[in-house]
Amino acid sequence: MELRVLRYFLAVTQERTISRAANILHLSQPTLSRQLSDLETELQVTLFERGSREITLTPAGRYLRERALILTQLADKTVQNLQTQSPIISGSLDIGAGESQGMRRIMHLISNLQADYPGIQLHLHSGDDANVKDQLANGQLDFGVIIGEQPLTHYHALKLPERDRWGVILPKTHPLAQQTHITPLDLRHQPLLISQQAAQSHQFADWWRNVASQIQLRGTYNLIYNAQLTVGDGPTLVLGLDQLVNVGPDSPVTFRPLSPEMTAPITVIWSRQQSLSPVARLFLQRLRASLPD
Template identity: 65%
Template sequence: MEIRVLRYFVAVAEVKTISGAAKRLHLSQPTLSRQISDLETETGSRLFIRGSREITLTDKGRYLLKRANAIIALVDKTEQNLQTDQTVISGSLDIGAGESRGMQRIMDLVAQLQQDYPAVTVHLHSGDAAAIEAQLADGRLDFGVIMGRRQLKQYGALKLPEVDRWGIIMPKAAPLAQQKFIAPNDLVGLPLMVSEQALQRDLFQDWWRNVANQITITGTYNLIFNATLMVTNGGSYVLGFANLVNTDTESPLTFRPLKPELAEPITVVWSKEQPLSPVAQVFLKRLEANLG
């Protein structure tokens, strides 16, 4: 399976017509059609359903598209880093992270790095810890920023001094907003949205204490911004991290921390199995100096 043909396949999947993809790729339609047909023969799978106006992916085609994008990204990153003049720091830096206040420190370092080395490009990838670990393992990421307590023996790791504190995001007009802190009993009977990853880890099980069976979880979220739209329209309260949502004087929302406090450590990790590129090495040295 050649990278060139995978690029052809991705183009057809995105454009949804052979003619449009051929134009984008500067190929003739018969040539592109033959390449796609040969790819289907090679994989032993039907990848497209050919319609009268456009073609769509089969289930196996969607699987291949996801893998092809990952493979192409890794190849491009590898080629870019190998072709870089090592006397000049350049290349791409890929960082994966969830939503966290600890990212401000990382972004400050990235901004300074790009100011000093304008040829460096930075790619930010959002995702939970499981997705970040998978991308670190296959080399798509240089670094991951992971929130929470996890087994990190297989990684190089630096713990940030910041922590993410859990609390409740609610309308300022809510009666609960009159309190400085939120205790488990305060949430009984309220509609509550919770981080999907935290719920899977049973993170709040001890915190709920004796009212766990009285907590009403009406939904989960991966990105807190989308969840807060439910708060704005009065549909729910959100259990999330501090400092991620606008709660200034103009915002209809406010945040109240949990009591007893519940906080998560923030750790920058990288694979011990994958050698770091020159730009990744510079970033790591700067992060170590910053934390030191």
């Protein structure tokens, strides 16, 4: 399975017809059709359902498209990094992260890094910890930023001094907004949204304690921006992290921390199995230098 043919396959999936893809690739239509047919024969699957106007992907075709995107992006990045092994550092830096105020340190560092080395390109990939770890395993990422206590035996890890603080996002008109902190008793019978990651790891099990049976979880979210929109449109409250939502004078919502306090560590991780590029090594060097002893 050659990268060249995978790029042909991706072009066809994007253009939806072999004729348009052939024009873009500067190939004859019979040549491109033969390449795709040979690919199906090699893989022993049917990749396309050929219609009268456009082609659609089979389940096997959709799976190959996902993997082909990863493989071609990884190949392009590898070539780029190999071609920039020189004193003038350039290349791409891929970082996957959830929503966290700890990213301020990292983005400030990268801003300075790009000022010193304009040839460095940053690619940010948003996602929860499971997405970040999957992309690290696939070689799509150089580094991941994860939130909370987790086993990290398969990764190199560097813990940041910042910690994320949990609290409740609620309307400024809500009675609980008059309080400085929110306790488990305050949240009894209140409709709540909670982060998908926290729900799956039962992160609040100890915090709820005796009132767990009276907590009304209405659903989960993985992006706090979308979740906080529900606060202004109804009675739902959102359990989320501090400093991720606008709570300024013009905002209808506010943030109140939990009591007892709940915080989460922020950790930068990278694979033990893959070598770092010159750009990634420079980033790691500066990140370490930015941390207190």
